[in-house]
Amino acid sequence: MNLTADGIAVNFDSVSFSYGDTKILEETSFHIHNGEFIAMVGPNGSGKTTVLKLLLGLETPSAGKIEISNANLAYVSQHMPSDNLFPITVRDIVRMGLLQPAKGYSKETCAVAEAMEKTGISELALKPYSSLSGGQKRRTLVTRALAAGPQILVLDEPTANMDTESEIKLYETLGLYKGKMTILIVTHDTEFVTSLTDKVLCLGDGYKVVQHNTEANASDRHGGKSMNVRVLHGENVTCC
Numbered sequence: 001m002n003l004t005a006d007g008i009a010v011n012f013d014s015v016s017f018s019y020g021d022t023k024i025l026e027e028t029s030f031h032i033h034n035g036e037f038i039a040m041v042g043p044n045g046s047g048k049t050t051v052l053k054l055l056l057g058l059e060t061p062s063a064g065k066i067e068i069s070n071a072n073l074a075y076v077s078q079h080m081p082s083d084n085l086f087p088i089t090v091r092d093i094v095r096m097g098l099l100q101p102a103k104g105y106s107k108e109t110c111a112v113a114e115a116m117e118k119t120g121i122s123e124l125a126l127k128p129y130s131s132l133s134g135g136q137k138r139r140t141l142v143t144r145a146l147a148a149g150p151q152i153l154v155l156d157e158p159t160a161n162m163d164t165e166s167e168i169k170l171y172e173t174l175g176l177y178k179g180k181m182t183i184l185i186v187t188h189d190t191e192f193v194t195s196l197t198d199k200v201l202c203l204g205d206g207y208k209v210v211q212h213n214t215e216a217n218a219s220d221r222h223g224g225k226s227m228n229v230r231v232l233h234g235e236n237v238t239c240c
Contacts, residue, residue, distance in 0.1 A: 007034055008033060008034070008069065009032050009033060009035075009036070009068070009069045009071065009151070009182040010031060010032040010066075010067075010068055010069070010152070010182070010184070011032075011066070012028055012029055012030050012031065012051075012064070012065075012066055013064055013065040013066070013067070014027045014029055014064040014065070015028045015029070015054065015061045015063070015064035015065070015066060016028070016061060016062050016064055017050055017054060017059065017061050024047045025047055025050060025054075025061075027063075027064065028064070029064075030201055032182060032184065032199075033182075034182055035180070035181070036183075036198045037174070037178050037183045037194075037196045037197050037198050038182075038183065038184045038185070038197065038198065038199050038200075038201060039186075039194070039197045039199075039201070040184060040185070040201045040202075041188070041189065041193065041200060041202050041203070042202055042203030042204040043188055045204075046188075046203040046204030047204065048156075048188070048203055049156075051186075051203065052075075052154065052156060054066055055068070056073075056154075068152075071150070071151035071152050072148065072149065072150045072151050072152070073150055073151070073153075074097070074150035074152070074153050074154070075145070075156070076141050076142055076145050076153075076154070076155045076156065077141075077156055078156040078157035080134075080137050080138065086129075086130070087128065088129050089125065089126050089127060089128060089129065090121060090124045090125055090126070090128075090132070090140050091116070091125040091126065093129050093140050093144055094112050094116055094140065094143050094144045094147050095112055095144075095147070096144055097111075097112075097115070097143075097144040097146070097147035097148040098111060098112065098147060098148065111147045111148075111149060112147050114147075115143045115144075115146040115147040116143055116147075118143075118146070119139050119142060119143040119146065119169070119173045120139070120169050121136065121139055121140060121143055124140070133163065133166075134160075134161030134162065134163075135161060135162035135165070135167070136166065137161075138158065138159070138161060138162055138166065138170070139162075139166055139169065139170060142155065142158065142170060142173070146173075146177070150181060151181055151182060152181065152183075152184070153181055153182070153183045154184045154186070155184070155185045155186065157186065157187055157188070158185060158187075159187075171194050171196065174194075174196060175196055185197075
C-alpha cells in the first residue's frame, strides 16, 4: 500500500477479489478524500467485510491496486471482546488506544480523558468493562480508537447492540470529529445513513461499488436529520 495523491485518503483502483471461484469484487474503483465522512452500505454477503479486509491489508486483491495515505488508521470491529472474567476497567480499555508496539504506552494520557469526555463515558471510567451494556461497550471501543488520534477512522457496524441514547451520542461525537479525520462507517442498514455523511457507497450491484444519491428524510435517527438512500443502479462509479 503506497502513499496516495494529495487529498486522497483511500483509493481502490480496478480492484478484483474472489474466494475460490466466487467473485466478490470485480474491477471496483472508488476513492475517499481526506476529511470525508463516508457510509458504505450493502446487505449481508455483499462484500463489505472483504473491502474491510483489503483496506486493512488482511487480504490481497487478485487484480487492481489499493492505496492508502500514510496516515494513522484506527479500526473498530463489529465484534466486541466477550471475556467477562478479565478484570479491566473502561479507562484501561481506552488507554489501549495509546499502546505502541515495543514502546509501551505513550505519555499522552490527556488524550484518554479528552476522548472519554467527548464520547460521554467519563462517568464509566472505573467501571468494569464486563459490567457495561452493549451500547456502553461499543462507545468504549470507539473511544479507544479516538484516543489514538487517527487520521482515518473505520467503524464496522458501529451501532450494533446500541440503545437509542448511545446511538445518538455516538453520532453526536462523530460530528465533533467531522472534517478533522476521514471517517468510514460500514453498515448493512441500506435505508438510513446519518446526515453527517458526505457520500454513500453501495456494495452488491454486480460486484461493484455504486455511488448513491440521498434525499432528505424527516426522521431524526442517528443523532440528527437522516438521509434516505435512493439507489442508483448502473455502472461502476468513482466517487469524487
